Amino acid sequence: MNKKWWKKSVVYQIYPRSFNDSNGDGMGDIQGIIAKLDYLKLLGVDVIWLSPVYDSPNDDNGYDIRNYREIMHEFGSMADFDQMLAEVHNRDMKLVMDLVVNHTSDEQEWFVQSKKSKENAYRDYYIWRDGKDGKEPNNWGSVFGGPAWEYDENTKEYYLHLFSKKQPDLNWENPKLRLEVYQMMKFWLDKGIDGFRMDVINMISKQPGLPDGKLQEGQLYGDGGPYFINGPRIHEFLQEMNKEVLSKYPIITVGEMPGAETEDAILYTDPDRNEVNMIFTFEHMDLDSAPGGKWNLKPLSLVDLKENLTKWQTALHDKGWNSLYWNNHDQPRIVSRFGDDQKYRVESAKMLATCLHFMQGTPYIYQGEEIGMTNVKFDSLDDYRDIETINMYHERKDLGYTHEEIMNSIYAKGRDNARTPMQWDASQHGGFTTGTPWITVNPRYKEINTKNALEDPQSIFYYYQKLISLRKQMEIIVEGDFHLLLKDDPALFAYERCWKDESLLVLCNFSGDEVTIKDEVEMDGYQVILSNYEDNKLGILRPYEAVVLKK
Numbered sequence: 001m002n003k004k005w006w007k008k009s010v011v012y013q014i015y016p017r018s019f020n021d022s023n024g025d026g027m028g029d030i031q032g033i034i035a036k037l038d039y040l041k042l043l044g045v046d047v048i049w050l051s052p053v054y055d056s057p058n059d060d061n062g063y064d065i066r067n068y069r070e071i072m073h074e075f076g077s078m079a080d081f082d083q084m085l086a087e088v089h090n091r092d093m094k095l096v097m098d099l100v101v102n103h104t105s106d107e108q109e110w111f112v113q114s115k116k117s118k119e120n121a122y123r124d125y126y127i128w129r130d131g132k133d134g135k136e137p138n139n140w141g142s143v144f145g146g147p148a149w150e151y152d153e154n155t156k157e158y159y160l161h162l163f164s165k166k167q168p169d170l171n172w173e174n175p176k177l178r179l180e181v182y183q184m185m186k187f188w189l190d191k192g193i194d195g196f197r198m199d200v201i202n203m204i205s206k207q208p209g210l211p212d213g214k215l216q217e218g219q220l221y222g223d224g225g226p227y228f229i230n231g232p233r234i235h236e237f238l239q240e241m242n243k244e245v246l247s248k249y250p251i252i253t254v255g256e257m258p259g260a261e262t263e264d265a266i267l268y269t270d271p272d273r274n275e276v277n278m279i280f281t282f283e284h285m286d287l288d289s290a291p292g293g294k295w296n297l298k299p300l301s302l303v304d305l306k307e308n309l310t311k312w313q314t315a316l317h318d319k320g321w322n323s324l325y326w327n328n329h330d331q332p333r334i335v336s337r338f339g340d341d342q343k344y345r346v347e348s349a350k351m352l353a354t355c356l357h358f359m360q361g362t363p364y365i366y367q368g369e370e371i372g373m374t375n376v377k378f379d380s381l382d383d384y385r386d387i388e389t390i391n392m393y394h395e396r397k398d399l400g401y402t403h404e405e406i407m408n409s410i411y412a413k414g415r416d417n418a419r420t421p422m423q424w425d426a427s428q429h430g431g432f433t434t435g436t437p438w439i440t441v442n443p444r445y446k447e448i449n450t451k452n453a454l455e456d457p458q459s460i461f462y463y464y465q466k467l468i469s470l471r472k473q474m475e476i477i478v479e480g481d482f483h484l485l486l487k488d489d490p491a492l493f494a495y496e497r498c499w500k501d502e503s504l505l506v507l508c509n510f511s512g513d514e515v516t517i518k519d520e521v522e523m524d525g526y527q528v529i530l531s532n533y534e535d536n537k538l539g540i541l542r543p544y545e546a547v548v549l550k551k
Contacts, residue, residue: 006195006252006277007321007478010468011096011364012045015329016053016075017061018421019367021433028421028432030076034084039450041091043370043461044468047252048088049096049197051329053081057107059166060144060387061329061419063098063199064105068184085192094194096252101181102200103167110180111168118155125177126168127160127206128152139212141221145391148224160210162203162228164387172204172237182244189245195252198276201238202257202264205231218292229259235267238275247274254323254362256280262315269320278321278362284308285331288338288412295392295409300338302510306484306493313359313482322361326352327369332417336375340512340544345372345448347544350463350532354546355493355508357467358477367422370464371453375417376442381407385439386415425451458534466530476502491515492541504529505549509541516540526551 020032030053040048052062055070062072071081088095104111113122129137131151137158140148142165149158150165160169170177185196206228213222238255246253253276255268260281268275287304290296316322326334335341339348349372357363378384381393389410396406411417416439423445424431430445442448453461471477480499486492491511497504505526509515517523517539526549528536533545541547 005250006047006362008472009046009094009252009362010044010471011047011049011362012040012043013049013051013328013364013366015051015367015419017438018419018432020422020424021435021437024433024435025074026433026435027074027438029074030071030080030084034080034087037084037087037091037093041093042465043365044465044472045093045365047094047096047194049364050098052098052100054100057105057166059105059164061385063100064103064164064167065100066105066107067109069187082191089192094252096195096197096254097188097193098199099185099196099201100199101170102203103161103163103169106166106168110177114159114168115152115154118157124174125171125180127171127210128155128157129160129210130157138210138224139215139222140210140224140227141213141219144388145395147221160206162200162224169206170204172206172233178237178240182241185241185245189249189251193251195254197280198253198255200258201255201276202230202234202260202268202279203228205233205237207231216292225259230257230264235273235275238268239273242274242276246276252362253277254280258282262311265312265316266320269316278323280323280325280328281312283312294413295396297409297412302490302493303488305338306487309359310482310484310487310495313361317360317481322359323364324356324359324361325364325366326356327366327418328364329366329418330415331366332413332415333373333375334369335372336417337412338510341372341374344512344544345374346458346460347532347542349460351508351510351544351546353460353464353467354506354530354532354548357471358495358497358504358506358548360478360480360482360497363467363471365464366418370461371423371448371450372460373420373423373448374442374444375411376420376440377407377411378416378440383440384410384414384416386419389414389416423449425449463532470530474504475499476504480504485521486518489515489518492517494521503551505551506546507541507549508546509544512543514540514542523549 017028019028020036021028022031053075054065055067055072056062056065071078085095110122110125113120114126136147136149142148143163148162151158161167213224215222255276257279265279268279288300290298334352335349339352393406420442421432421437426446429437430441453459476499480497483496485494492515493508495506529550530548
């Protein structure tokens, strides 16, 4: 097998609790996934990335792992998992697991032991510190709100949790802990899984001394990011992980790395450095946020988006490898975010897919993206389930924001936008469950569902199918270099891909208005190979139109 098989692959992310419920308990499960594998095979994806299915108390929907070697009972059993893995492989697809090793659940046995006493053998598996001046050891804030430290009455020390207080951070300085992690990874790889998506993996190395972060005006907590993102030993730890585990298996690895810039990405993904194959970056996902974080909204500037994606395309070309995504379980639905989820929902969903899938890198499709699922607006906070969203609501209420202001931020950016159940058909709850779903189904399920999509030859689903098949056929999409055109145009995203004697021209209108393509875009000798409208008027792009031409 080609060692770089993942360069031609397209990955599909499943969020198990929201994908398909086989037993009517309102929560998706592994048998539900097995039942839909033929659907994914029809779409044409090569790799399925599964958000965590490990045993968990679900404070953060499975990203708080209680037992790395057991399956969450709501999702099924290890026998179900083994069956799913075999069924995936029977269809010539691969399965990637989520690897969550920056933190565990506070119910994980290591932490249960670690809390017992300062002398416990597991004490040093986590990051414990004395308080400072009667308060927390430093001023860092948690990603989910509140301080990043929790006081333990029993041992009179604080433990670090960059996320929920039920997600204590592991101490990667401890070689015994690292060995435990590597043995756990081998347990899954020896079962035959095909790789890992590594959750916030560039946070595992913390700066010694854990200094206070810079405190911005109006903020309650200091920014600890510079002291735990891309920390001093991160490359050493990843190279050790690669040497001890990853290099021994023909797998795909993608590191989720908030705060990583192109220079970091080149180091992480350079094949000669033996770290990971690719990383998830977040810069393009922060472009519609005003200063102060994701909940402070501002309109997207297409010029900024073009500049950012071009930077990543050109910096990593021939050096590392990009992962390409618009959506995942932490991001709102892209058609609602950068497209038009009303009048031009179908056109803008196809346009956004075109823009991304013709770039260099491995594309990731998040469940429901291939049918154009949209954001959701629940009236009441009671309908939301995400810990980050709920904590932010109460924090902002205390700061004097109105209910309407906070809800507008949630409608635009809340993670539950991505987590409403998959919409399979027009029956109750979108065909996701025969029971009561763990989170309410998006009310648009009667119009937007896979049954409708599969019956319509012009659907978004079949357009994604075409994009996936073109990537397999056309070497230029995988290998070609990238040139941005019309960089200052506020509505048109135009770029060229060149390889050997071939070239592709990709033209995407990000606006609801008709735009005329300027004369400096040379289109002579090109043939249309893909378009999201049935006919083309070369030189003019209609609202949210996308055209791909080849020479």
